[in-house]
Structure formats: C-alpha cells, structure tokens
Amino acid sequence: MLGERLTKRMKHLAKWGRRQGISCFRLYERDIPEYPLVIDWYGDPETEDLAHEGDAVVWFHDRTKDDTIDDSIAYRRDVEGEILAGLGIPRARMHVKHRGRQRDDDGGREQYERIETKAHLKVVQEHGSRFQINLSDYLDVGLFLDHRPTRLAVRERAQGKNVLNLFAYTGAFSVHARAGGAARTTTIDMSRTYLDWYAQNLYQNGFGLDDAHQSIPADCLQWLEQGPQDDVRYDIVICDPPTFSNSKRMKADSFSVQRDHPELIKQVSRFVAPGGEIFFSTNDRRFEFDEAAVPTGFGAHEISHRSIPEDFRNRKIHRCWRLAEGWTPKRKRPSSPDA
Numbered sequence: 001m002l003g004e005r006l007t008k009r010m011k012h013l014a015k016w017g018r019r020q021g022i023s024c025f026r027l028y029e030r031d032i033p034e035y036p037l038v039i040d041w042y043g044d045p046e047t048e049d050l051a052h053e054g055d056a057v058v059w060f061h062d063r064t065k066d067d068t069i070d071d072s073i074a075y076r077r078d079v080e081g082e083i084l085a086g087l088g089i090p091r092a093r094m095h096v097k098h099r100g101r102q103r104d105d106d107g108g109r110e111q112y113e114r115i116e117t118k119a120h121l122k123v124v125q126e127h128g129s130r131f132q133i134n135l136s137d138y139l140d141v142g143l144f145l146d147h148r149p150t151r152l153a154v155r156e157r158a159q160g161k162n163v164l165n166l167f168a169y170t171g172a173f174s175v176h177a178r179a180g181g182a183a184r185t186t187t188i189d190m191s192r193t194y195l196d197w198y199a200q201n202l203y204q205n206g207f208g209l210d211d212a213h214q215s216i217p218a219d220c221l222q223w224l225e226q227g228p229q230d231d232v233r234y235d236i237v238i239c240d241p242p243t244f245s246n247s248k249r250m251k252a253d254s255f256s257v258q259r260d261h262p263e264l265i266k267q268v269s270r271f272v273a274p275g276g277e278i279f280f281s282t283n284d285r286r287f288e289f290d291e292a293a294v295p296t297g298f299g300a301h302e303i304s305h306r307s308i309p310e311d312f313r314n315r316k317i318h319r320c321w322r323l324a325e326g327w328t329p330k331r332k333r334p335s336s337p338d339a
C-alpha cells in the first residue's frame with residue numbers, strides 16, 4: 001500500500017517539480033495512518049528522470065501499536081521494503097532519520113548539532129537555484145523545504161533591494177535574494193558551520209561575498225541591539241528564529257519565540273526602510289502572535305495559507321507573517337494575499 005502510494009505521488013510531483021526547476025519536495029506525509037512517516041525527495045538536478053534518480057530522506061515516528069522491539073523492527077523492515085520498491089531506488093539512496101532516538105537522554109541535544117561525519121553531500125535545485133545538502137551528518141539536510149514559496153516571494157521582490165536575513169541557517173533565503181537581483185544582502189547566523197555552508201551555496205550559484213553581500217557570524221539578538229553600521233536600512237528582512245534556544249553562544253540566557261517575538265520584531269523594525277517589509281516565521285506549533293508585536297507604522301497579516309507549499313499536507317508546518325512599513329489593511333481581512 002505504501003509503495004503504491006509513493007509511486008503515484010512521485011509521478012505527480014516529479015512532473016510538477018520539473019516544470020518549476022524544483023528537484024526536492026515532500027513526497028509523503030502521514031498520508032496513510034498505518035504508516036506515520038515523512039519522506040522528502042532530493043532529486044538529482046541534472047537528471048532526465050527526476051522520479052527515479054534521487055535520494056529519499058525518511059523520518060520515522062514511533063507507532064503506539066508497536067509494543068515490542070520486535071514489532072518496531074518488523075515495521076521498519078516492512079516500510080523500508082515498500083519505499084525501495086515504490087521508488088525503485090537502491091538501499092544506499094534511502095537515508096533514515098529518527099528524531100526521537102537522535103536526542104540524548106534528557107532530550108537536550110540541539111537540533112542543529114552534527115550527529116555524523118560521513119559528509120554525504122549532493123546538490124539540489126529549487127526554482128533554478130542550486131543548494132548543497134548533507135544527507136548524513138545533521139538532523140536536517142540544510143534546506144527547509146517548507147519555506148520554498150516564501151523564498152520565491154523574496155526572490156521575486158528582491159531586485160535592487162537591501163535584504164537582511166536573520167537566523168539564516170545555510171542562507172537559502174539570501175541565495176534566492178541574490179538570484180532575484182538584490183543590491184545588498186546581510187546574512188546572519190551564530191553558527192560558522194552554517195555560514196560556511198551558505199558560502200558554498202553562493203558558490204554553487206556563481207555568487208560570492210563582498211562589501212555589498214556580507215555574511216556575519218553573530219548572535220542576532222545582540223547584533224540587533226547595536227544595529228548595522230552607517231544607518232543602513234533594509235527593504236526586506238527575513239526573521240525565522242528557532243522556537244527555543246539556550247545556546248551558550250547567546251548573550252541572553254535563553255530565547256523563546258513565544259516570549260520574545262514582540263521585542264525581537266520591535267528591534268528589527270528599527271532598521272526597516274520606508275515601505276520595507278519583514279517576513280516573520282516560526283515553527284512553534286503552539287505559537288500565538290501578539291498583536292502588540294506589530295510596531296507603530298506597520299501593518300501585519302498572516303500569509304501562512306500561501307507560504308506553505310502545496311506538497312506539504314501538514315498545513316501547520318510553520319506560520320508566517322508579513323509586516324509592512326506604511327501598510328494598513330483597507331478592511332479587516334484575516335489573511336490578505338498581497339504578499
């Protein structure tokens with residue numbers, strides 16, 4: 001059943017992806033309750049046969065009905081067989097992840113830590129831009145697929161703009177901003193590893209770093225306190241912070257998106273150019289946007305209904321708001337589609 005489902009989905013999505021220069025997408029997301037899995041497909045960008053030439057990343061989730069270890073092993077074996085048959089790929093092209101087991105005993109492992117050193121790297125494509133991913137060494141591969149439409153929105157409005165990418169991870173938003181003709185980009189993350197990865201992503205697309213396009217290893221919260229040099233103002237800001245962090249590299253003891261988003265957005269708004277905009281996003285499932293977080297002179301509306309890609313069944317994978325300087329809704333609409 002699972003195998004057949006995958007074959008069918010792949011047929012549809014490979015065609016859909018090829019039309020748009022997308023080689024990586026969410027193939028399966030708990031479609032069949034009996035198989036509570038998530039499968040992402042990272043196709044080889046140059047292939048003629050996107051449906052078969054690629055790598056599947058499989059996220060297992062425990063099933064309550066599997067009482068014993070033997071049950072779990074039998075289930076896994078069954079699933080792996082169905083995936084290999086359904087997609088027609090060899091075992092080496094299936095990469096199994098398991099969120100639960102990859103955490104340490106007290107659940108304290110940081111989501112962004114390295115967990116392997118195999119360096120199983122490959123390049124994938126999204127709307128014609130190229131991204132290096134790492135299939136083996138981290139919990140996440142280096143490209144969060146759920147933000148594909150938001151990245152496209154940034155790319156489409158970036159021409160000549162000054163773009164600030166906060167909590168940038170591997171810089172995918174910045175790569176799209178560059179592809180869209182951004183005049184300046186500033187990309188900030190506190191992880192040097194991810195900023196090196198960003199440099200690699202730029203290189204994959206024929207871009208580099210210079211005075212106009214900077215990569216800054218810093219605690220975003222601390223950087224915002226000081227602000228940019230020379231009274232720089234940004235036309236587009238991407239702000240996609242973690243749900244929670246108590247990293248020792250931060251000045252503050254901890255960051256909680258729920259608790260701290262009003263202050264964070266207020267700080268960001270100080271550096272937005274007239275008519276500029278902020279894309280604020282979170283993966284916190286229980287998040288409630290505090291209307292008091294909308295800075296004076298800004299309008300805000302939630303755009304999650306269009307920022308979540310059509311290949312994602314989970315319509316709550318993230319929530320995203322557009323806050324625009326000088327924008328006020330004409331009438332009360334919960335979600336205006338002008339992003």
Ligand SMILES: C[S@@+](CC[C@H](N)C(=O)[O-])C[C@H]1O[C@@H](n2cnc3c(N)ncnc32)[C@H](O)[C@@H]1O
Pocket residue numbers: 112143144147166167168169170171172173188189190191194218219220221240241242245250255
């Ligand atoms: C949710 S991910 C951002 C995803 C990214 N916007 C994207 O779409 O690919 C969080 C990132 O924030 C970084 N990070 C967490 N706390 C930070 C802080 N205080 N300052 C700078 N970066 C931080 C992590 O290193 C990680 O790369």
